[in-house]
Amino acid sequence: MIHEQSQILSKAGKEPGFTVPEGYFEGLTSTIMSRLPEVEITDVEAKPTWWMRVRPYVYLAAMFAGVWCMMTLFNHLNSPMTNLQRVAEIAGGISDEHNADEFVLSSGVDAYDIMTYEDSVYGYMIDSIAGN
């Protein structure tokens, strides 16, 4: 330590030379205790901590977040099929000519859906030929 290298501090030592009246420390506690004001102390078990105070709000926020997540997921699962998915479904349904009528009746596809499907197929064919 630095002061161990300091000759002056080594010579002076750790006693600053201050003294106190005899018996000073003996009566100190009672002197100070007699001067203490009355204070209201909240029982630690009854006093709410910071977490206890904010906990209901955190739980409420978590509940709303959960409901929002569930609604988002539900909407996502029930979203209408994309055009491509619809075309693929129709293609699968009418590809077997024995079951095509049954598919049309049960799936609710109408003439417009089938026309759209056919347009897509012709478009694909034309693109393919043009590409060749």
Place this chain on the structure above:
Amino acid sequence: MRAVYDEATIVEQLHHPDSARDAFSRVIEHYSSQLYWHIRRLVIDHDDANDVLQNTFIKAWSSIDNFRGDAQLMTWLYKIATNESLTFLNKKKARLGLSLDEEGTEALVADLESDRWFNGDELQVRLQQAIATLPEKQRIVFNMRYYDEMKYEAMSEILGTSVGALKASYHHAVKKIEAFFEQDD
């Protein structure tokens, strides 16, 4: 016979209305001497140190409900004691028409030899005079490190200063004290 001082138990008792007062008397008993010397080295005069010490405990008691036990009791009490000492010194210097900086503090130790509660030799008087020339922060750091032999980590918590800065402060303080003696010779 009183039970051994156990800080965790005392802190718990301090937060119960039925046991708080008794627990606080244990705190005073345990820390009064250590805090007295810390204050005394800052304010120099015994009567002043006695007043500041009592005010420190009264202040601590008045805000005991806010002490949650996150820090050690010693750290909390040292903080209060240091602030009370500095506030007291500034008020005293202002009352006596002294400068609020180191010059004012030097004036407070000028008559140390005639103080009836001082029995140090000439070297100790000069050392106190040398310490009085230090800037406030260095003076506190020097006293806590040199006389209390307090660890830098504990000082860092009390003074809210980094360990590195405290080491630098102590180093500068020792150098200035040495320079004071060299200048005097």
